[in-house]
Amino acid sequence: MLADLAAYLGDGTNWAGSTGILNRLVEHVGYSALALLVGAVIAVPLGLAIGHTGRGEGIIVGLANTMRALPSLGLMTFLVLLMSSTLIPPITALVALAVPPLLAGVYAGIANVDRSVVDAARAMGMTEWQILLRVELPNALPLIVGGLRGATLQVVATATIAAFVNLGGLGRYIFDGLALYDYTRVLLGALLVTALALVLDGLLALVVKLVQPGTGRMTVRDTGLQAAIDDRAPAAPTA
Amino acid sequence: MNLWGIRNWEAVQPLLVQHLYLSVVPTLIGVVVAIPIGLLLRDRRRARTVAVVLSSAIFTIPSLALFVVLPLLLGTRVLDPINVVVALTLYTVALSVRTTFEALDAVPAATREAATAVGYSSWRRATAVDLPLAIPVLTAGTRVVAVTNVSMVSVGAVIGIGGLGQLFTTGYQRDFPEQILTGLVLILLVAIVFDRIIALVGRAFTPWIRGASLRASERRLRALAQALPEVGRLREVVSGAR
Numbered sequence: 326m327l328a329d330l331a332a333y334l335g336d337g338t339n340w341a342g343s344t345g346i347l348n349r350l351v352e353h354v355g356y357s358a359l360a361l362l363v364g365a366v367i368a369v370p371l372g373l374a375i376g377h378t379g380r381g382e383g384i385i386v387g388l389a390n391t392m393r394a395l396p397s398l399g400l401m402t403f404l405v406l407l408m409s410s411t412l413i414p415p416i417t418a419l420v421a422l423a424v425p426p427l428l429a430g431v432y433a434g435i436a437n438v439d440r441s442v443v444d445a446a447r448a449m450g451m452t453e454w455q456i457l458l459r460v461e462l463p464n465a466l467p468l469i470v471g472g473l474r475g476a477t478l479q480v481v482a483t484a485t486i487a488a489f490v491n492l493g494g495l496g497r498y499i500f501d502g503l504a505l506y507d508y509t510r511v512l513l514g515a516l517l518v519t520a521l522a523l524v525l526d527g528l529l530a531l532v533v534k535l536v537q538p539g540t541g542r543m544t545v546r547d548t549g550l551q552a553a554i555d556d557r558a559p560a561a562p563t564a
Numbered sequence: 565m566n567l568w569g570i571r572n573w574e575a576v577q578p579l580l581v582q583h584l585y586l587s588v589v590p591t592l593i594g595v596v597v598a599i600p601i602g603l604l605l606r607d608r609r610r611a612r613t614v615a616v617v618l619s620s621a622i623f624t625i626p627s628l629a630l631f632v633v634l635p636l637l638l639g640t641r642v643l644d645p646i647n648v649v650v651a652l653t654l655y656t657v658a659l660s661v662r663t664t665f666e667a668l669d670a671v672p673a674a675t676r677e678a679a680t681a682v683g684y685s686s687w688r689r690a691t692a693v694d695l696p697l698a699i700p701v702l703t704a705g706t707r708v709v710a711v712t713n714v715s716m717v718s719v720g721a722v723i724g725i726g727g728l729g730q731l732f733t734t735g736y737q738r739d740f741p742e743q744i745l746t747g748l749v750l751i752l753l754v755a756i757v758f759d760r761i762i763a764l765v766g767r768a769f770t771p772w773i774r775g776a777s778l779r780a781s782e783r784r785l786r787a788l789a790q791a792l793p794e795v796g797r798l799r800e801v802v803s804g805a806r
Contacts, residue, residue: 326636394711394755396718396748398729402736403744482626489722490736499632503642503723512636515629522624 329509330516344497346517352493353521356484360416361476364423369469372428376435376465377457385432389425397422397483405490415487422483423476430472434465466536474529481522485514495521569746576731580750583727586648586717587758591710594656599702601657602664603690612665619658627651627719648720652713659712663705667698700773703766707759714755718747728754 333339340346375381397418404414438461446460488496498514501507569576605611630651635642638650671694679693718729726733731747767773 390711391752393708394715394752396715396729396732396751398718398721398726399732399744399748399751402732403741403748406736406739406741406744478624482628485626485628486719486722489733496628499628500722503632508636511632515626515633518626518629519624522626523621526624 326509326512330512333509333513346513349493349495349497350517350521353481353484353495353518356416356419356487356492356494357477357480360419360480360484361423361427361473363416363420364427364476364480365473367420368424368427369431372431372469373435373457373462375428376432377453377461379436382432385425385428389429392421392425395421398486398489401486401490411490411492415484415490415492419480419483419487422479426475426479427472430469430475431465433472434468435461437468438464463538466538467533470529470533470536474526474533477525477529478522481525482518485518567746568740568742569750576728576746576750579728579730580754582645582725583714583717583729583751583754586645586652586720586725586727587710587714587754590649590652590656591706591713591758594653594709595660595702595706597653598657598660599664599695602661602668603694605661606665606668615661616665619662622654622658627655627716628722630654631720631723643724645725647723648717648725652716655716656709656713659709660702660705663702663709664698667701667705668694670701671697696769699766699770703762706766707762710758710762711755714751714758718751 334346338345342348371384375385400421401415401418404417405411408414435457442464443456443460446456451460484494485496485499487494488500495514495518498510498517502510502512502514601615605615631647632642634640634647634650635644638647640646675697676689676693679689684693718726718732720726721729721733724730728747728750731743731750735741735743735747
């Protein structure tokens with residue numbers, strides 16, 4: 326089994342072309358990035374508003390709880406049947422998955438900024454917009470990126486299911502392999518998705534450190550990436 | 565009421581039963597396994613770090629990948645429901661060990677020291693002082709993992725063992741949205757009921773909390789923290805990075 330897998334990976338023809346590993350990887354990252362981008366467009370302004378004004382926390386709690394219980398596979402298949410489009414339904418389901426952690430990160434980041442810092446900025450005559458963009462946002466960045474990290478993990482994992490509704494991505498290997506009883510292919514898909522999730526998670530853990538405000542900025546501790554991996558704490562298991 | 569789910573209850577009911585089995589069993593086993601691990605490792609710095617890193621690594625594995633790889637590791641058949649049970653149990657243990665650490669850390673140090681001072685052995689302190697006082701945080705964490713499990717079982721449907729998730733796959737193949745909607749509604753209902761039951765059990769084991777009156781702001785903060793473990797964990801990530 327493992328020898329078959331190594332042989333598959335070693336064969337250059339399996340990497341190239343529209344059904345090759347590289348293209349599947351690009352598709353997978355593409356769907357994930359698109360969903361995260363749309364999710365951020367929704368979550369960031371909303372999170373900034375709720376965090377700055379302190380009003381509407383109930384929305385975040387309700388959304389997080391509902392989305393945790395709502396199965397992505399059901400949402401995806403349901404939307405595909407309703408919309409008869411191939412790309413929009415899976416992306417919508419992934420956006421729905423990305424919004425709660427992003428929103429929680431942005432909100433928590435802003436709400437977590439020391440009140441005395443905000444008051445000092447206000448006392449110096451900064452406008453509310455300046456406080457938001459120049460004081461609260463930079464201080465909130467680590468938590469915002471933390472939210473992005475949680476969202477990325479969930480979206481990358483769940484993008485695998487998009488192959489069930491006839492999209493590409495790394496899930497293709499799992500579903501095609503299952504249909505053809507070709508277990509090597511199934512294993513290949515599972516390993517590639519896991520590797521992609523691990524790499525992206527490690528990178529974002531590093532970014533969390535890089536965006537720390539203050540004098541410690543840009544100093545990655547000596548243990549580097551390993552320490553970043555030690556500190557990582559994704560929100561919840563991923564679909 | 566002429567709903568598909570009611571007309572076809574005979575077909576839906578076994579799926580509901582399987583869904584309950586596949587989500588309740590891993591949750592129970594996972595929590596029961598995680599609590600002793602948490603108690604044993606909480607004061608051992610290195611072992612605790614290893615446990616936290618390991619649990620994070622387990623989360624990073626997408627569930628579908630785990631469902632299809634486990635047969636290879638366990639020597640089970642691909643269509644064996646045990647694969648889903650083992651996968652979800654792994655996720656539950658990983659999440660609950662961390663929750664147990666957090667729950668035990670929330671026990672006031674003065675209370676623990678008082679217990680030692682009046683002569684409690686470490687075993688008695690763990691079972692009679694630490695554990696009961698850890699119940700509120702443990703309950704909150706268990707509710708999150710239970711709801712996640714109920715939702716995640718449905719992914720198993722793509723390999724033929726997903727309880728109500730099978731309504732998604734067959735509904736999709738038959739081009740029949742109402743069947744999918746039935747699955748979505750039932751899964752949400754199961755999640756809500758499961759969540760409420762765990763909350764009630766947690767309250768039943770902490771009778772001293774009911775009498776205590778919290779200030780409104782404090783109650784709001786607690787509700788937020790319970791609903792959003794992500795926020796608590798995010799804070800932890802940042803303080804760890806600093």
